[in-house]
Amino acid sequence: MGLVTDRLPGLLEPMPGGSILITSVDAIINWSRANSLWPLAFGTKCCAIEMLMATGAPHQDMARFGAEVARQTPRQADLMVIAGAIVKKMAPRMRLLYEQMAQPRYVIATGSCAISGGPFMYNSYTIVRGADEIVPVDVYVPGCPPRPEAFFWGLLALQKLIKSGESIRHPGIRKKPVLAAMPQGITADEIKQQLRTLLEKENTIDIENEANNRSWAQKVDQWTQKI
Amino acid sequence: MTAIVRTLDEILIAPAHPGRGATQEYFLNMGPQHPIAHGSLRVILLLDGETIRKVIPVPGYVHRGIEKMCEHLNYRQIIHLTDRMDYLSALMNNWAVARTVEKAAGIEINDRIESIRTIMAELQRIQSHALWWGVLGMDLGAFTAFLYSFRDREIIGEIFEETIGARLTMNYIQPGGVMYDITPDFTAKVKKVLAYMKRMVEEYDTLLSGNVILQERLRGVGILSEKRAVSLGCTGPVLRAAGLAYDLRKVEPYGAYEKAQFDVVVGTTGDCWDRYYVRIEEMRQSIRIIEQLIDDIPAGPTMVTKFNTKIKLPVGRYYNHVETARGVLGVFIYSDGGDKPYRLHFRSPSFNNMWAITKIAPGWRIADMIAIQSSLDLVIPDIDR
């Protein structure tokens, strides 16, 4: 991305219509980043079974969100899912793993252990009270363990963050972390329904509508004329 | 007797160069971030080429001090911490503490509670072994096994969700009973699941057991003899695979195991294949146990003590144990007469089973190390506590 993010803006900006182009390139880059997250299989405890293994399995299937390629090495991953308690002995290793991950990198803290120490908050002499003491966290997913649906809720929150986040003009900008708690009183079926509609909206193209909707093509025409 | 304690730095002295023409040994670090670590176990290997010369496990990367924390909690509150040790057999962990407290406080449990506990525990044993089977497949490169086992895990998990309300950290078996009564259609649902799992266990067998690659990688690898298994304190399927028919459910029947007919599965050689097959066979036996118990669950209350009463144990030392999916989980309580333990210790099965790798892995290649460690079915938070 070096060429696109570093050199291109400077070349395009002075051109007529250049800034519009940059903005749309931003949208494309962020869209592809959000939909191709590669999580690092970093699980220390019980949450790992639910967050990394059950979500990757057929019943929940993380592949629907484009985040199923769990990598074992941090160098090929850009999403760290902190699933489980972090203790003092593990903390430096986790920092190292985070620093080895490819840029831009994102962190989801799942489970109360990773958020605050959870059940081990009091009276424990080894626990790190919150993974955000060690690495910057983007999305918190509460629960002990969170349901896989809750994890997807957090994943969608992260995707939203990414889509509205970094841009070519402001590289490396970080949005404020969010708490992706599910609304109170929501049932598992309702969540599934919501996820389904979201997926359908995002990933299907209504061909007839698209053909009638000429605005996109018109815009491109305008730009080319300007240039 | 003197004990010499050496730090890791003292152990890890680089071997001297043996001179021209000979090979040099070197250290390789496996974990804590490694797919075989199943969490975060660090293993240091002394290698000669690809051959393992020595194995040094370094646990402690998820040590949360559960035993110390228990000293600040009363006997009912301790239960929820035991879920977090061996989370794949959370119910059996609950049971171990509940049983120790009940024996010490003299609480009599009725047959209904015993039956429900046994059925739940056996369901979880099936779930745990099925999950292990999938993970072993994944470790050895057969990703399909993982997909199959997690599909079935959800089906058993639905029963837990409906009865207990949790998927993983159950907190269900309490001193004096169980948290919630079973739902009215529990029996019908369990029967359906059993019929399904019966088919599935056969499918597991045909899908993976006959595979030539799997057989080559497991047969004859990592042989743990009976004598060595006993001296290391291994329990559970690891010990039974070595040929000793020691199963607490049979040796010292608790719960409703006395009422049920089942066989203790034993291996012959103690290699990885035996450990694999003992677990497959144990799933069948667990199905058998539940089938015998599910039809006549006795009537009665599901909690014999009041929820908000404090349980006080008389002064003394108490020990009791149950057979979890990984082996014997023992609970030792030193009580000073209060409602909190003065000292509490867990004898966790994974901790003892882990030391088997130091004896059986040397001499094998790194690739075999994966099979050996996976076949021991270690749960790291159970080791570290």
Ligand code: SF4
């Ligand atoms: S939040 Fe709960 S389930 Fe998750 S790792 Fe901590 S104790 Fe385990």
